Amino acid sequence: MTRKLFLLATGLFWLVVLGVWAASSRSPAPGEATPVRAMKRLPLTEVARHSSAGDCWMAIHGKVYDLTAYLPDHPTRPSVILPWCGKEASEAYRTKTKGRPHSAEADRLLAGYQIGVLEEGK
Ligand code: HEM
Numbered sequence: 001m002t003r004k005l006f007l008l009a010t011g012l013f014w015l016v017v018l019g020v021w022a023a024s025s026r027s028p029a030p031g032e033a034t035p036v037r038a039m040k041r042l043p044l045t046e047v048a049r050h051s052s053a054g055d056c057w058m059a060i061h062g063k064v065y066d067l068t069a070y071l072p073d074h075p076t077r078p079s080v081i082l083p084w085c086g087k088e089a090s091e092a093y094r095t096k097t098k099g100r101p102h103s104a105e106a107d108r109l110l111a112g113y114q115i116g117v118l119e120e121g122k
Contacts, residue, residue, distance in 0.1 A: 040064075040116035044088060047118075051086025053078065057115070058089040064116040070109070088118075 042057075042064045050057035056068045067085070074081045084092050093110075094101060102110075 039114070041119040042116040043119040047088075048086045053082055053085070056082075056085035058084055058087060058093075059118045060088075060093045060110065061090050062118050063114050064118055065110060065113040066115045067113050070113055 042059075044059060047057045047059050047064055050066070050068075053071055054068065056066070056071055058065050058067055067081075071078065071081060080097075096102060
């Protein structure tokens with residue numbers, strides 16, 4: 001009887017351990033970046049619909065970013081960055097339109113605004 005109870009408890013314990021492991025391996029932890037594979041594929045025609053200061057998306061190096069919340073923090077006058085809302089802005093981002101690259105800190109900031117990957121050929 002005691003042995004049966006012991007076996008039952010051990011079995012239940014491992015079932016719970018397996019359950020917790022399966023659940024945590026399926027969904028990313030809170031705050032963790034969504035894996036690129038799971039990201040939404042967005043065509044440039046969709047990016048183009050978000051071309052204002054109040055709704056600003058950009059396609060940069062094959063990824064799509066919603067930069068609406070970042071715009072007021074950009075350290076230039078708005079007219080430098082606003083024209084790129086709704087556009088393919090890789091070249092502008094790579095050169096700041098002045099032949100100078102953004103810093104690693106800017107790259108790190110940018111990564112936080114990714115909402116999808118650019119759907120090629122659209
Ligand atoms: C795509 C259009 C963009 C243009 C044309 C542009 C242009 C510029 C310019 C002219 C400067 C200031 C002058 C300089 O440092 O040489 C600057 C600085 C900066 N920008 Fe942008 N920017 C763009 C997008 C972005 C985005 C999307 C981010 C980040 C989410 C960003 C983050 C920064 C940061 C952090 C700085 C300070 C200097 C640095 O870290 O490189 N910019 N940008």
